[in-house]
Amino acid sequence: MLLHLALNRLIRTGTLTVRYPDGAEHRYGGGPGPSAGMHIRDWKAARRLALDPALAGGELYMEERLAPLEGDLYDLVEVFMLNLETEDTPATRLLEQGRRLVRRLAQYNPAGRARRNVAHHYDLDSRLFRLILDADQQYSCAYFPTGRETLEEAQAAKKRHIAAKLCLDRPGLEVLDIGCGWGGMALTLAREWGARVTGLTLSTEQLGVARARAAEAGLADRVRFELLDYRAWGQPVDRIVSVGMFEHVGIGHYPAFFETVRRALRPDGVALIHAIGRAAGPAFTNPWLAKYIFPGGYSPALSEVLPAAERSGLWVTDIEILRLHYAETLRHWRRRFAANRETIRALYDERFCRMFEFYLVGCELAFRRSDHMVWQMQVARDRAAVPLTRDYITAAEQAAVG
Structure with missing residues (x-):
């Protein structure tokens, strides 16, 4: 499962518990830091979150396809933010490079x-x-x-x-x-x-x-x-x-x-x-x-x-x-x-x-x-x-x- 693999690699600070659409729960991380949980309600949502968490996280919350499981939204965003800041993989570098390349166009005002x-x-x-x-x-x-x-x-x-x-x-x-x-x-x-x-x-x-x-x-x-x-x-x-x-x-x-x-x-x-x-x-x-x-x-x-x-x-x-x-x-x-x-x-x-x-x-x-x-x-x-x-x-x- 793509999201499972991504979270296994991503969560190094704090702890994240995830309940998947089939009811299975997995715990990621476990190191020092905040803890939170989330419920992913369908598999398409899980895939979107794995591919582009910076955009999909907020969209899925708005669509009620992602919900806090333990704690509240603040705890959940905090765990993701702390870990995304330090993530460095070929996929994330490619996304960041693309967004840097188009930022002048996006800010053409x-x-x-x-x-x-x-x-x-x-x-x-x-x-x-x-x-x-x-x-x-x-x-x-x-x-x-x-x-x-x-x-x-x-x-x-x-x-x-x-x-x-x-x-x-x-x-x-x-x-x-x-x-x-x-x-x-x-x-x-x-x-x-x-x-x-x-x-x-x-x-x-x-x-x-x-x-x-x-x-x-x-x-x-x-x-x-x-x-x-x-x-x-x-x-x-x-x-x-x-x-x-x-x-x-x-x-x-x-x-x-x-x-x-x-x-x-x-x-x-x-x-x-x-x-x-x-x-x-x-x-x-x-x-x-x-x-x-x-x-x-x-x-x-x-x-x-x-x-x-x-x-x-x-x-x-x-x-x-x-x-x-x-x-x-x-x-x-x-x-x-x-x-x-x-x-x-x-x-x-x-x-x-x-x-x-x-x-x-x-x-x-x-x-x-x-x-x-x-x-x-x-x-x-x-x-x-x-x-x-x-x-x-x-x-x-x-x-x-x-």
Whole structure:
């Protein structure tokens, strides 16, 4: 049996128990590490899982042809992730080489395609995101200074941390928010820092929510939101912020992104880019995630980002790596999803719930057990645009807390 042979070779860390379609159970591994179990409900599913576990695992869970047997989905994905990371066979090398070869094509994101890719995920019913996110609807990595913060506290801390790095040293600064989501960052910068903000999104769902929030908050005169690709922006601004959007740019478009930032910044301007990255070097997007959640998306290694920033003529004035912060953020989202699962199933269906569960679990483990992290890169046109030491960041955050 193909799957039996594959698992015998694969599982070296932890223990995996498998119940096959005929009722037979086999235990694989047994070394130190987590333990989990799964039930494969038909032989075609077993074959698919053996041939391409990175894609088939999530699909079979969505189709209810694969189910956790011992423990839960988190335990099962953890065992597979830990072992797949170290697998090195001719078959897996061939699959990886193929996916590396086509990744530029998969990440080819001209304006029209970028709009369709964004709509695939971010035009989902906004009620879904209200059920799992914090009250400000921050759909990006929160910031946990102690690890004991609530989700709301950690997201507020993230916004303060980013605002501090933007050097908002006087009211009335013009800020461009590239990838503004549902408007929370833009509204915070206007309300608490006195900025005048333009938020750009490619999601019609996000645009409607963001504009309604600005009107409700009485900030429509200082915050506006536009359905516009970042490459079409042509006005000078004092500051640029981009949170959780760079993952959708595509590796072939990094030069255009940084050239846009440089062109838009005034001579003393500062920009802060907050994005998911990977610590182990260039790779490719997990095929299940690319197919079902973020088509066209990719979380780059910094070695892929810095050359484009350097060629643009911008100064990279600060880089910070946030390691387990996104794992904690996703843990909060996953728990809120579970608490509201029946409501979400009424919005969509069981298959959607399984897809979203697999997404949240897989992403949390990518940050907790694999090489994923978040990077924050501050760039400026002038080397003297920001203070000489990082003390100003802490001072600005403390002043904002009051």
